[in-house]
Amino acid sequence: MITLAVNGKQQRVDVSPDVPLLWVIREDLRLTGTKYGCGMALCGACTVHLDGTPVRSCVTPVSAASGKKVTTIEGLSPQGTHPVQRAWIELDVPQCGFCQSGQIMSAAALLAQKASPTDADIDSAMAGNICRCGTYQRIRAAIHRAAALKKGGAR
């Protein structure tokens, strides 16, 4: 049994310690917002936060998450109103949307570190997240917009 704190909830899962966190999140906890894209930490679709730091859950053994706070897209904000999510909706960033949970988790971690990221900051924080639909231009704009929303307060 491994104990995990996912989105503020204590969870006990009966899995081998080397199973990637991604599959525990998706298959045991049924939180399917976090996606499988490559299994090699090459695409970022599986990005979640461990104690606020973005990690690729497809290569993170579940044991490495034990004792840490795991945040998935479902737990980023209770109502889906995190500034990054609001900006994403406002600018209609998603196309197919499959990569966007990972994009949003990477972007939220960036904004937690840097309130006003430059384009260069965005490039370096987001280059690990592939979007095959090519929404990068809107992702960039939405991160700037989210930064402004965040400074503007909760509303």
Add this chain to the structure above:
Amino acid sequence: MKTVTLSRRALLKGGLAVGAGLTIGFRLPSRGAGRAAAQTAGVFAPNQWLSVDRDGLVTITNSVPEMGQGSLTTTTIIIADELDADWNKIRVNQAPADPKRYANPITGSQSYGGSRGVRDHMEMWRKSAAAAREMLKQAAANEWGVPVDSVDTEPGVVVHKPTGRKLAYGQLVDRAQALPVPQSPKLKTPDKFRYIGKNLHRLDSPDKATGRGIYGMDVQVPGMLVASIERAPVVSGGKVQSFDATAAKAVPGVKHVVQVTNGVAVVADRFPAAVAGRRALKVTWDLGPMAQVSSARISADYAALSKQPGQVARKEGDAEKALRAGGRTLEATYEVPFLEHACMEPMNATAQVMPDACVVWAPTQNPGGTQATAARLTGLPPEKVTVNTTLLGGGFGRRGEVDFIVDAVETAKAVGAPVKLMWTREDDIQHGFYRPATYNVCRAALDGGGTPIAWWHRIVGPGILAQKGRMPANTSVDPAAVSGARDLPYDIPNLQVEWVNKDWGVPLGFWRSVGSSQNAFITESFIDELAHLAGKDPFEYRRALLGKSPRHKAVLEMAAARANWGAPLPAGRGRGIAVASSYGSYAAHVIEASVAPDGAVRVHRVVCAIDCGIAVNPDQVKAQMEGGAVYALTAALYGQITLDKGGVQQSNFHNYPMMRINEMPVVETHILDSGEAPGGLGEPGVPPVAPALCNALFALTGKRIRTLPIRTESLKRA
């Protein structure tokens, strides 16, 4: 907005066991919902596309799978506009597989590709909604006892013009339902559009920004197992000779190991166990003739075949005679590779096979084909096969294939339990349906003024439709092989386009913009070569030859103007231009790029002009141009699938790289409102991009790129 777009509450009826744990990204109407709804008291349902209930809630059924192109929203805009629905009182459902009711009216099938969403359906949807609106108007006129021409509609209500009295659509449901459906309803004139042509938000953005959207991979069915298939190391024709599942079955969590058409399926309680089971399998393969095939061999064969005549796809005048006459002539060979779609969501499907019914949940572009495939594999009549189309994590043509449906249905049938069949990324890249690799010889002759008097293009490669046995009648030239080449828009008196059909058996598929994806690269690069040979400006050179192709000319001029064609560029930058028509739309691109000393290409700016006839949702037209540019640039800069011993050498994003945000240029899209019939949008933004980039690189470096992807070493400065 109250829109219940992608409800988490899945409703599955018809005797299929479903528990509260089921969460899928669509609301499945009960069996035969359209007909049932039509007979349901309190619901006005004049046709299968829309209904209105007594609360005034409008339910729209979208038949076109949502793969990122925005069909959920676009379909809704078109129907809601013609119905004059209140945008805040609409929900949209994804249609079940039922080709009799939901087939594309042009193709007659419930399979979606070729950027056909709007252009094939718009008129039918508008008529369906206009009929409903006329019935609501008539119902109100009857209620008031006034002539129908004294009433009009505002969003969600009928208004009596002389008195201003109003009746909401919800109040008219029962009266309207009793009226005959008009067969020739009058459509709105474009000046009356409320939603078409406005920038409306995508209905699926909230679900996609919160992780709530349900893709095929996210389907959960009670009692479901998860499977993964060990596939042959060759790209086609490999067969299981024998296998030893002892070690695989010993992997904790593995429940079954079964042979299926495409390999050996390991069925487990969780995906990692299925994959671990695959690793423990011992399979002996009969690799078949493909094991002797390599990219080098294909390439050499194509080059040899290019010396032989092909089938004539287009002939005007006598290009060969004009070439023999001498003068200024040019010959060049162009080569493009196989490409894989690399949808972000690897292929997958979930199936449940019961004695008297089958249910499939799939991210598919082809619900009709999915139903037919499952019916064939189970022996059930198609109407006993329910297909739930989830959100698609990318499509690009890959998800029109049904191989992953075969995988899921066969495996579920073999184990007698619901099975989610998932591909790994490696499976996805190594067992795709590839954009054909081709080899091209181009020749041209110029007159004394530099104007082309002969154009000759021989394409060597396979045909997608030919391979699939889907050739149109009365021709042996595969339209998919020559599109974008035989429809060359330039006014050249002697013109010949030939196709040498050579198929090495690599599975072929429709890759975003299909033939135009490579042929526009070749034709738009070669015309650029001719412009430089003639000493003319590449934009003006094209423009002068487009007298008979006004829509090409118009987008070309718009792109050039918006890009400030001819204005000085920052040092170290080159500018290139290209134009192409595909799928009923016209696109031109101007690209600015630079090259680092090590040869690395940087794309700075993409200016696109698009004429898609009518732009239903302009912001999403832009989104498709942005996405098309990235898709095309990825291919131009990195894309190639190569074969060795019949197996694909690429396997994941480290060796089949995708463009990333740090490489993203600025993309500026300008919509040319031509007022023509609607054209496609998913694909037309792709073809001009690779040639515009390579033309920019030539302008900058003097090096002509005739083989894709671009080899940076060829651009390295000593």
